[in-house]
Amino acid sequence: MPTRAERSGPEPRRVVVVPGGPVLVEGPVELVTDDGTTVYRDRFMVAVCACRRSRRYPLCDTSHRRRRTTH
Structure with a gap:
């Protein structure tokens, strides 16, 4: 696998x-x-929703935090 320095483009x-x-x-x-x-x-940095709970999907609105459960 080429190193970053060896890659072109x-x-x-x-x-x-x-x-x-x-x-x-x-x-x-x-x-x-x-x-x-x-x-x-x-x-410069974009948070993309991975759980599909976001009201702003496909962008993350931190809805995943409200759904966490503790055991």
Whole structure:
């Protein structure tokens, strides 16, 4: 596998999967939902909902925090 210095082309976007939380994507990003809607955000970091509980889906509104249960 080539190192970052050996790769040609644009720098890859960093994507961080937060356990129990959103997927963080370095922006700007253009998201296309399953119904074809396009959402554009030009922020430096965009939180994408991974649990589908967000009222702002596909963007995270931290709804996953309210649904956590403790045992």
